[in-house]
Amino acid sequence: GVFIYNHLQQKVQNAEALAQKYKQQQEALSAQLQVVYEHRSRLERSLQKERGEHKKTKEDFLVYKLEAQEALNKEKQDSMNRYGALSSQHKILKNQHEDVKKQLLDLQLQHNSLKLEHRKTLETQSQKYAQLQQEKDSEVANLQDTVFKLREESKLLRKAHQEVHSQLLNAQ
Numbered sequence: 001g002v003f004i005y006n007h008l009q010q011k012v013q014n015a016e017a018l019a020q021k022y023k024q025q026q027e028a029l030s031a032q033l034q035v036v037y038e039h040r041s042r043l044e045r046s047l048q049k050e051r052g053e054h055k056k057t058k059e060d061f062l063v064y065k066l067e068a069q070e071a072l073n074k075e076k077q078d079s080m081n082r083y084g085a086l087s088s089q090h091k092i093l094k095n096q097h098e099d100v101k102k103q104l105l106d107l108q109l110q111h112n113s114l115k116l117e118h119r120k121t122l123e124t125q126s127q128k129y130a131q132l133q134q135e136k137d138s139e140v141a142n143l144q145d146t147v148f149k150l151r152e153e154s155k156l157l158r159k160a161h162q163e164v165h166s167q168l169l170n171a172q
Contacts, residue, residue, distance in 0.1 A: 050171055061164050068157055072150065079146055086139050093132050100125050 104122060108115070 054168060054171060057164070057168065061161075065157075065161070072154070075150065079143065079150075083143060086136075090132075090136055097125070097129055097132075 104125070
């Protein structure tokens with residue numbers, strides 16, 4: 001009986017030690033699970049915050065893109081208007097020059113005796129033509145410079161868009 005009692009006593013002690021061990025493991029796992037839940041909660045809050053910031057950044061970028069496109073379109077329209085006005089003025093001046101040349105030919109046929117005066121007039125018109133050509137060349141160079149600047153600005157906007165897009169992808 002004593003032997004059975006001791007044997008049962010030892011089994012009870014082993015069972016209590018095992019129960020204590022399992023209880024400690026359960027408490028450790030509960031603590032770890034609590035840490036995991038807290039970490040998950042922080043991650044979810046962080047994710048919500050990131051989503052909100054991403055949405056705001058996306059909206060800001062769309063507004064910026066729209067404003068930049070409108071500004072670019074306005075600048076393009078202004079440039080086209082200036083070019084149209086200069087082109088019309090050039091055509092008018094060219095037509096005037098052609099009319100003057102015709103008049104000079106008529107005057108040559110009608111007034112042979114005024115050849116010297118005719119030569120002076122022709123020189124004056126040639127100088128005007130050269131000046132107009134020089135002005136036209138200068139305006140064309142200015143328009144080409146404007147086109148170059150607009151292309152550079154477009155490249156910068158594309159690069160900024162790519163960087164923002166990359167940052168958004170990284171943030172996600």
